[in-house]
Amino acid sequence: MARTFQSILITGGAGFIGSHVIRTLLKNHPAAKITNLDLLTYAGNLENLRDVENEAHYQFVKGDIQDENLIESLFDKYRFDAVVHLAAESHVDRSITNPMAFLETNIIGTATLLNAAKKAWEGNMDDKCFYHISTDEVYGSLEEEGLFTEDTPYDPRSPYSSSKASSDHLVRAWHHTYGLPIVISNCSNNYGSFQFPEKLIPLMIRNIRDQLPLPVYGEGINVRDWLWVEDHATAIDVILHKGSFGRTYNIGGLNEWRNIDLIHAIIRLVDGALGRPEGTSKSLIEFVKDRAGHDMRYAIDATRIETELGWKPSVTFEKGLEATVDWYLNSGEWLDSVTSGQYQEYYKNMYGNRGKE
Ligand code: NAD
Ligand code: TYD
Secondary structure, eight states, X not given: OXXXXXXXXXXXXXXXXXXXXXXXXXXXXXXXXXXXXXXXXTTOOGGGGGGGTTOTTEEEEEOOTTOHHHHHHHHHHHOOXXXXXXXXXXXXXXHHHXXXXXXXXXXXXXXXXXXXHHHHHTTOOTTOEEEEEEEGGGGOOBXXXXXXXXXXXXXXXXXXXXXXXXXXXXXXXXXXXXXXXXXXXXXOEEESTTXXXXXXXXXXXHHHHTTOOEEEETTSOOEEEEEEHHHHHHHHHXXXXXXXXXXXXXXXOSOXXXXXXXXXXXXXXXXXXXTOOTTGGGGGEEEXXXXXXXXXXXXXXXXXXXXXXXXXXXXXXXXXXXHHHHHHHTOHHHXXXXXXXXXXXXXXXXXXXXXXX
């Protein structure tokens, strides 16, 4: 039977996936009050939520998930009966250059939220839910064959994925030790609107638009399983309301692409949309030094969520990628605003002079 919630805390709601989750929950559960707690790091942007910011059942609080006093006071004030925890440092490349920020937010931040939920819900946990959003990267790296299932042993290999794996373990520990009603999902790579252009797809769209070099790590043969972000948001809604406590659900797109093939597909779409002759931007491709410890392949077996909860992806990659390209090309102001300032410095450190501007 589906649960209902009156007051939901979303962490990281100003980020890419969180902003879609907020939109989905407001639409599908209009009676629930949604509080978005976000520190507004470089990856968080209130522009991502412009269309819902005035909704009566939505409010934003700026703050850090590591701030125990703030979190406890929010639980006191708003009597949350559910937490959907998305706030995280989320970019593998940044985790390689600055791992400590990942341990702080992803591990200590998660533990702080778990403690606050436990304290607020002690003695009355039945109608509550702490939902932790995680990644398939906790399972490590696949070779050519096989898929990650919920029983695949954890084998994280980057500072990002090991910090997420740690947080998953903490969430399970709070369930087994203190009886906290939790669910966890581990999802594959998301794509769609409002993704910060440090990640592959928006970075490539922007660089093709601006005729900048397209940095392909290594040989471009690493494989990712891409999922439309709005399908992920729907899966999160379903798991929050129907998932079994203590259970993990893998979410994936059944949609594997080698990076280089995906980049060629994006080139075709962007050049086409901008009226350039086919293949114009192919010459921008530059094979650059590989990412340290680069995981070869991720791919998800999403049988459990389909058979137990009836969810499966609704959007084909063809349609989703075309819509994504259109969105970025028509959202020049958003793209330019998030790539001004700090982004320039990040880009220079990461890619050297390839981002000439
Ligand atoms: P994102 O980087 O776009 O957004 C993260 C948000 O968290 C930002 O709004 C940021 O301001 C906020 N934040 C960061 N540190 C914070 C702190 N200390 N306190 C409060 N807020 C803080 O990330 P995303 O891609 O939307 O990912 C959201 C979640 O989903 C993450 O937990 C990530 O691990 C997970 N995930 C992402 C993907 C993907 O493909 N993007 C896939 C699977 C799982
Ligand atoms: P990314 O979007 O960072 O997601 P993740 O590393 O979490 O899967 O990268 C997706 C893939 O694209 C990954 O194999 C690394 C590769 N990549 C590039 O080749 N060039 C780039 O500039 C970026 C950002 C990623």
